[in-house]
Amino acid sequence: MLLASLTDDDLQSLGDSCISRFEQGRDVSDIEQGLEVYKQLTQRPHIDQESFASRLQNLAHAFQLRFERTGTFSDIEEAISNNRKAVEATPSGNEHLVSRLTDLANTLALRFQRTGDVVDIDEAIATRRRAIDITPQRSANLQRLFKNLGISLQSRFQLRGELTDLESAIEAKKKAAGLISEGDHDDRPSILDSLANSYSILFESTSDMVALSEAISLHRQALDLTPSDHLNLSHFHNNLAASLFRRFERGRDLSDINQAIDFQRRVVQSTPSDHPGLSDELSNLGSYLQSRFERVEDLADLNEAISARQSALDRLSPGHPHRPSAMNSLALSFLTRSQQTNDLSDIDQAISLQEKAVDITPVDHKSFPGWLINLSSSFQERYQRTKNQTDIDKAIAHQERAIMLTPSGHADLIAYHSHLGNSFLFRVIQTGSLGDLEACMSHYKLVATQPIGDPNLKITAARYWASFSHQLYPSSSETIEAFDTVIRLLSLVAGLEQTIEQRHELLKDTPGLSELAAASACFVGRVDKAFEWLEHGRCLVWSQISQLRTPLQDLSLKHSDLARRLLETSTALERAGSRQLTNTSSATADEEAFSHIKLAKEWDNLLREVRGIPNFEHFLQPLPCSSLLQHLPPAGTIILISASNTHQDRCDAIALRPGLDKPIHIPLPSFSVDKGEQLRRDLICQLQFFGARSPDADTMQEGEIENRKPRRAPEEVIKSNNATKDILATLWTDLVKPILDGLSFSPKTSELPRIWWCTAGPLASLPVHAAGIYSKDAVKSNLFDYAVSSYTPTVAALTSRLKNPQKFPHHANGLLLVSQPDAPGQSSISGTTVEIDAIQKLAKKHGIKSLTLEGEKAGINPTLDNMKKFNSIHLACHAMQDEKEPLRSGFFLHDGRLDLSTIMQHNLPNANFAFLSACQTSAGEEQLSDEAVHLAAGMLAAGYRGVVATMWSIGDRYAPGVARDFYEYLLAGSLDGAEVDGSKASYALHYAIRKLQDKLEKSSERSLLAWAAYVHYGV
Structure with a gap:
């Protein structure tokens, strides 16, 4: 009665005030009063057409607001009905037509979100396009119209999955962002956030990491521009959390899921308890908590996920369109808990929830x-x-x-x-x-x-496909195709867009795939394929680093600009890959990651451009067997050993010799993965018993090792105190001797031939070079009597150095000696001074330029600076192998640890030879046994052509003598001013170890552990 007495203008003012107050306080009573007022206005007599259309539009808006607040479905239908009438009542050319078309499209889109009816979203898109078509080009409304069109196109993509809709959505939103001035902060966050959502969805559809990085960057920009009390702040937090969650699912970086959970908690805490959107926000929080549980297995996360998802479901009334989704989310948590508890009732509950969700969802629902x-x-x-x-x-x-x-x-x-x-x-x-x-x-x-x-999903499928194809059709072309796919996908799992540390983490989930492929190939006599698959599937990260440093002379001669761009990109990409994941701000970390991903994409684009040039079609592609055989060492044999426990638990050796056009296959029926793993475990126990795997073992004197109490000494390993001798004997009889026999090797007294061993799996942790029978009556029964041994991460790692012989500039010749007997926080190593003094005297005797950095002078930066000036280096100091984060393994210098990641960031073009007289510098990491993640490989990756290293801790008593005898051989015959001849390093080490063996009791445990630790890598 009171409303009827008011004039039209007073009613309009009252209705507008109610709506305004509702938008401030979200009190439902305000919107209900506003609705009643607007209804009265539309029913007034003698209304002109324009006023009638305007009042219908206001009434529709009020219904829409109440729908968004309460979720009452009849409200959105009323809103659409009134908006449609308002548009019909508005003639073409009317200045309000664009606004009314927009409101109609908005309500159609809202109903589509509730029902998934494609008719609604099709009409919404058509209506938005009509509004854009009649809007002047310089109108301030144009940016909002493009943004809304993009949102609707994106919604239709999510229903139909047609990528053209998503691409059109991104273009529309880009236009919207481009039409906003930098100072227009009110609209800019919303448009940036909306564009970010489209990029995030594009990533989901295409796995394009650039799109995901773009999304996260735009989400953060939107948040930075949004005041802390803004209504949309919670919405922006929600969207950023979703994108961080997507990145976590791909890269498994815990910082991403931790941030996602933190942001989502803020969203839940800031949402009113009666808000209809709270259910979805709780469900998202549950998803993130469950994902973190699956990564770190903290039951508190799973329990909280179940609680959040149960609460999300309880808030939805029967018939609510989001109820099936909430049921599925809760069911997945029950399923996860059943896997932890083996409680079948949890699975039954999950099935019950999911069957109900299926029953209440229309078949044509997305x-x-x-x-x-x-x-x-x-x-x-x-x-x-x-x-x-x-x-x-x-x-x-x-x-x-x-x-x-x-x-x-x-x-x-x-x-x-x-x-x-x-x-x-x-x-x-x-x-x-x-x-x-x-x-x-x-x-x-x-x-x-x-x-x-998802590359991880694809490689798992490829592995099964290949394995079963081999079982059914071992000689078929499909089996070859399947294993080719497996090896190709390995490089996608650990792509260049990730840091080296991340790539190593991802590769831990794909062990032994190249071994599986090689075993299948050997089984059917395809030794060429076995060789290719081993070569391309092992040491992926090492090979990626090597590719980024490929000489570009041939390309430069014909396409200098392209070669320059490739060099610049590869240098930047390598630097990005070697960075460590630190506690920098989230925004800075995102910028670094985004830059890294863009560099990886630019690298791929450049490679495609180069491969489009005649004669460069195979540039930096995996080489076939025939090409790899063209640049073998002129004198020596490379032996790859492959062991797989999938195909008859077989082990095979593949030997490469210069002058042969195909590899030599040598079956090893007496060896297996299981045997190798047992030998590896036995060796670790022996090393721990004798102190050779403890952090301070390199500083112990012989008597200390003898009297040291074992950390872990299983009786079956040490009861005879002959375990190391037994390990080396097994390696000899079951592995090495059959290979030597297969290649017609015989013991020699003159200069020995060379063998390069290329191993993986448990063999990567075993001293194959020391294989033999060591007893008083054994004659010519060890590898030392047959050949000089070296190791190489891959065949290409060796052949690339032989293919591109290095000529060192005169100014870079010389030997850098770094001695750190008293690194802060480490025990003293008295032998380093004796060791360095002996080398200095030999260098002076033979006219070799040298520089010694010792004590306080032996810091990280001085060492790195002089590594660029001297082509050879001898490091006598403490070292540490970090098993959890291999890139942080390093050498302890005066002012800290010179770690592997830092070394690998420095491309040393004049690098020749390195002697790492420290502990465990080639020990590697058990979970990454197919990768080269030790300090010796790091020095090779940095550019050194050859490296002497140790597989476990070396005693201070013998290290100086080994180093002295080594350099005595290496520098013999050198003329004044000559360079250190690194190509003689393997023979020099063989000579030094022979001298040490002569001094020690031949078959004692202590003797074997003293000399067998030393290894040579490279040329």
């Missing part, structure tokens, strides 16, 4: 296939516990239906096919059905050969 896949995963899990075939049959049926309902090219299809392949595999194990096995292979092949998708 999420329906995903719900089917989730339900199938629970049936898979229950099948693995109960072996009830009904469960696996249901899983397969649901997965096949999900694939059938998903449009071709949709980003989720690769995961759906992977799930289906897994289900067929589970059923094969029980039934042995050949049809199921072939179906399994078919789906894995499809996953592995897709051009886009």
Whole structure:
């Protein structure tokens, strides 16, 4: 009655005030009063057409606001109805038509979000485009119109999966961002955040890391421009958390998931308890907590995830469109808990929730296939516990239906096919059905050969595809294709867009794939393929570093600008890859990561450009066997050893000799992965018992080692005190002697031939070079009597140095001696002074230029600076192998640790030879046994052509004598001013070790451990 007495103007003012107060305080009573006022206005008599249209628009807006606040579905339908009437009542050319078209499109988009009805989003997009078409080019509204068009196009992409919609969405949002002035801070954060969302979705669809980095950068920019009390702040936090979560799923960097959880907690805490969006925000928090649980296995995270997801579900009324999603999220947490507790009731509860979600979701809903896949995963899990075939049959049926309902090219299809392949595999194990096995292979092949998708998912599928293809059709071309795919995907798992540290972490999940491929090839007599796969699948990170330093002379002669750009990009990319992940600010870390990803993409683009030039088609591509055989050492043999416990637990040696056009295959039936692993464990126990693996072992005198109590001394290993002798004897009889026999090697008294060993797996931690029978009556029964041994990370690592012989400038000749007997925080090493004094005298005797950095002068920067001035270096100091973070392994100098990552950042063009007279400088890391992650390999990667190192701690008593005898041989015959001849280093080490052996009791444990630690790498 009161409202009826008010004039139109008073009613309008009252309605506007109610809406304004609601937008400030979010009190539902305000919006309800505003609605009543606007309804009265539309029912007033004698309204002109323009006023009627305006009042309908206001009424529609009020209904929309109440829908957004309460979620009442009838409100959004009323909003659309009134907006549609307002547009119909507005003639073409009217200045308000654009605004009314926009409001209609907005409400259609809101209803689409609730129902997933494609008709709504199609009409919304058409309506937005109509609004843009009639808007003047210089209108201030144009940026908002482009932003909204982009949002709707993005929504349709998420429904249909057509990439053109997403690309159009990004273009529209870019136009919107470009139309905003820098000073217009009110709109800029919202548009930047919206554009970021599109890039994030593009990453999900294409795995383009540049897109994800762009998204995170834009999200942070939006937050930086947003006041702390702004209504959208929570929304921006929510979106940044989602993008950080996506990056965590790819790179597994804990800082990303930690940040995502922190941001999402802020979102939940700042949202009113009765807000309809709180359920989704709780569900997101649960997802992030569960992902962190799966990474660090802290049960507190899983319990909190279940609590958050249960709360999210409880807040949704029956019939709410988000209820199926909440059910699925909670079910996944129950499924995870069942895997921890083996409680079948958790799986049953998960299945119950997921079946309800499927039942209440329309078949044509965009999420329906995903719900089917989730339900199938629970049936898979229950099948693995109960072996009830009904469960696996249901899983397969649901997965096949999900694939059938998903449009071709949709980003989720690769995961759906992977799930289906897994289900067929589970059923094969029980039934042995050949049809199921072939179906399994078919789906894995499809996953592995897709051009886009998660590399980790693809390589797992490729591994199964290859293994099963070998079992069924070992000699077929498809088996070759499958293993080629496996090796190619390895490099994608650890791509150049990641730091070296991240690549190493990712490769821990893919051990032994090159060994598996090689074993399959050897099984069918394809030794050439076995060689290629070993060469291309091992030491991936080392090979990537080597590629970035490839000489570009040939390219420079014809395309100097392209060669220059390639060199600049490779230098920057290598620097980015060698950086350590530190506690810098999130924004700085993101900038570094984004720059790194862009460099990797630029590198790929440059490689494509180079390979488009005639005669450069295979530039920096993996070389075939025939090419690798062209630059072998002129005198010597390279031996690759491959052991796999997948194919008849076989072990094979592949020998490469100059002048032969194919590798030599030598089966090793008496050796295996399991035997190698047992020998590795036995050796570690012996080393710990004798103190050779303890942090201070390099400073112990012989008597201290004798009296040292073991940290761990299993009786079966040390009871006879002959374990090391037994290990070396087994390596001789089962591994090395069959190889020598296969190559017709015989013991020699004159100059010995050379062998380069290329090993991986447990053999990478075993002293193959010391294999032999060491007893008083043994004659010519050890490798030292047959050949001089070296190691190489890969064949290409060796041949590339032989192919490009180095000529050192005269000013760089000479020997840098670094001695640090008293590094802060480390025990004193008295022998280093004796060692360095002896080398100095030999250098002076032979006219070799030398410089000694000792004590306080032996700091990190002086050492690095002089490494560039002297082409050879001798380091006598403490060293440390960091098993958790191999790149932080390093040498202890006066002012800190010169670590591997720092060394690898310095490209040393004049590097020749390095002697690492320190402990465990070639010990490597067990979980990365296929990679070269020790200090010796780091020196090779930095440019040194040859390196002497140690596999475990060396005694201070013998190290000075070994170094003196080594340089006595190496420098013999040198003329004044000559360079150190690094090519003689392997023979010099052989000579020095022979002299040490002559001084020691031949077969004692202490004697064997004293000399067998020394190894030579490289030329």
